[in-house]
Amino acid sequence: xxxxxxxxxxxxxxxxxxxxxxxxxxxxxxxxxxxxxxxxxxxxxxxxxxxxxxxxxxxxxxxxxxxxxxxxxxxxxxxxxxxxxxxxxxxxxxxxxxxxxxxxxxxxxxxx
Numbered sequence: 001x002x003x004x005x006x007x008x009x010x011x012x013x014x015x016x017x018x019x020x021x022x023x024x025x026x027x028x029x030x031x032x033x034x035x036x037x038x039x040x041x042x043x044x045x046x047x048x049x050x051x052x053x054x055x056x057x058x059x060x061x062x063x064x065x066x067x068x069x070x071x072x073x074x075x076x077x078x079x080x081x082x083x084x085x086x087x088x089x090x091x092x093x094x095x096x097x098x099x100x101x102x103x104x105x106x107x108x109x110x111x112x
Contacts, residue, residue, distance in 0.1 A: 004028035
């Protein structure tokens with residue numbers, strides 16, 4: 001359970017993990033605060049020495065790091081998308097204002 005405590009609040013450890021039926025890995029059910037970044041590895045301290053263990057998350061819900069709501073990600077956040085589109089709109093207008101029309105750069109002979 002101490003490995004799970006590193007990531008959040010441990011709820012349950014898989015029976016196979018407790019009896020080490022399938023090798024040296026642990027499958028824990030942990031309540032994790034998704035508002036805090038989840039590490040991709042943790043340091044495991046044992047009597048024989050310390051080692052880094054990779055963390056693999058099972059199925060997780062979509063979580064928006066901007067509004068802290070479950071159900072969508074930052075990429076899917078509508079308000080942010082609208083703000084980005086509005087911010088880019090004036091840039092496009094400014095770019096097109098100074099651009100000459102296709103016929104402005106031609107001489108009279110080239111227009112024919």
